[in-house]
Amino acid sequence: MCTSIIFSPKDHYFGRNLDLEVSFGQQVIVTPRNYNFKFRKMPDMKKHFAMVGIALNAGNYPLYFDAANEKGLGMAGLNYPGNATYYKEKEGKDNIASFEFVPWVLGQCSNISEVKELLKNFNIIDLNFSDKMEASPLHWLIADKSGTSIVVETDKDGMHIYDNPVGCLTNNPQFSKQLFNLNNYADISPAMPKNNFSDKVNMDGYSRGLGSRNLPGGMDSESRFVRVAFNKFNAPHCETEEENVDNYFHILHSVEQQRGLDQVGPDAFEYTIYSDGTNLDKGIFYYTTYTNKQINVVDMNKEDLDSDKLITYELLTKPNFNHQN
Numbered sequence: 001m002c003t004s005i006i007f008s009p010k011d012h013y014f015g016r017n018l019d020l021e022v023s024f025g026q027q028v029i030v031t032p033r034n035y036n037f038k039f040r041k042m043p044d045m046k047k048h049f050a051m052v053g054i055a056l057n058a059g060n061y062p063l064y065f066d067a068a069n070e071k072g073l074g075m076a077g078l079n080y081p082g083n084a085t086y087y088k089e090k091e092g093k094d095n096i097a098s099f100e101f102v103p104w105v106l107g108q109c110s111n112i113s114e115v116k117e118l119l120k121n122f123n124i125i126d127l128n129f130s131d132k133m134e135a136s137p138l139h140w141l142i143a144d145k146s147g148t149s150i151v152v153e154t155d156k157d158g159m160h161i162y163d164n165p166v167g168c169l170t171n172n173p174q175f176s177k178q179l180f181n182l183n184n185y186a187d188i189s190p191a192m193p194k195n196n197f198s199d200k201v202n203m204d205g206y207s208r209g210l211g212s213r214n215l216p217g218g219m220d221s222e223s224r225f226v227r228v229a230f231n232k233f234n235a236p237h238c239e240t241e242e243e244n245v246d247n248y249f250h251i252l253h254s255v256e257q258q259r260g261l262d263q264v265g266p267d268a269f270e271y272t273i274y275s276d277g278t279n280l281d282k283g284i285f286y287y288t289t290y291t292n293k294q295i296n297v298v299d300m301n302k303e304d305l306d307s308d309k310l311i312t313y314e315l316l317t318k319p320n321f322n323h324q325n
């Protein structure tokens, strides 16, 4: 499972938790403006916006899991098995494979209204990257530095673009159902609950935090959706970058999957391999990994963004202990 959010305390932070049982050897990859992006059914994109995110470098082609561009637009693909549908090629349409969708959008759009315009002629096609790497069933959260976000789902009945009032996405079911499900949690609150039960019973609030007692705690995608939306809406908005980045990671880590809790095979457990976030206003990329909880930083502005070569950084995974004596 995965969770993606846009958090807007002052600047805007976009990213995700990547939850899975196996790692692909992904890296932080900065794609500069003059890297030649090839598309299977569309002309090459020789010049485009620079982007930073997590990707698998497949023979010098960055297969992005999630990324943000220099204009402050971010995009993440999350598993959507059973629902994601990719279509046949259509004449006159922009025919894009699912693994090309992130660079197609981030290469040329600056904000959500441009994305909506671009998607008017979009057709996602059923194409594998290679024989060994089949297309993944995904849906996408896309957000910009105004804090606006949309969800794109390509279902059996066609493509849906939803305005996203909560600024988060997890996995199944469809986004519209995830939103509807929030109805069931309307009474969750950071405040102590009032006794609406009966004035015949003395309820003295034996513990702090009773207002969030019914917040779902499971690893499943519906529980994480409710939990991350609630935690994000109630997170503090601070003044400094450090405080806001710290709060951002508290939100993502509140839905992280601890190893051992989500069994997907006889001896296999899904867990949060990394959590990342880009400051969309400043182009600074932050991440933590399951074993390295220090916040690591790659500042896109420190790179030569006019280059034509991918810039890669290994994800740091070595535990970082600070011995005080």
Ligand SMILES: C[C@H](CCC(=O)NCCS(=O)(=O)O)[C@H]1CC[C@H]2[C@@H]3[C@H](O)C[C@@H]4C[C@H](O)CC[C@]4(C)[C@H]3C[C@H](O)[C@]12C
Binding pocket: 001, 002, 018, 019, 020, 024, 056, 063, 064, 065, 066, 077, 078, 079, 080, 081, 098, 099, 128, 129, 133, 134, 135, 136, 137, 138, 171, 270
């Ligand atoms: C599995 C990842 C999503 C995480 C997630 O939602 N996990 C939930 C798993 S489940 O519901 O519980 O089964 C997705 C996100 C981005 C995906 C990758 C990117 O789309 C880039 C390429 C695309 C290629 O077609 C397949 C390999 C791949 C490298 C993808 C592998 C995998 O499907 C990734 C890493």
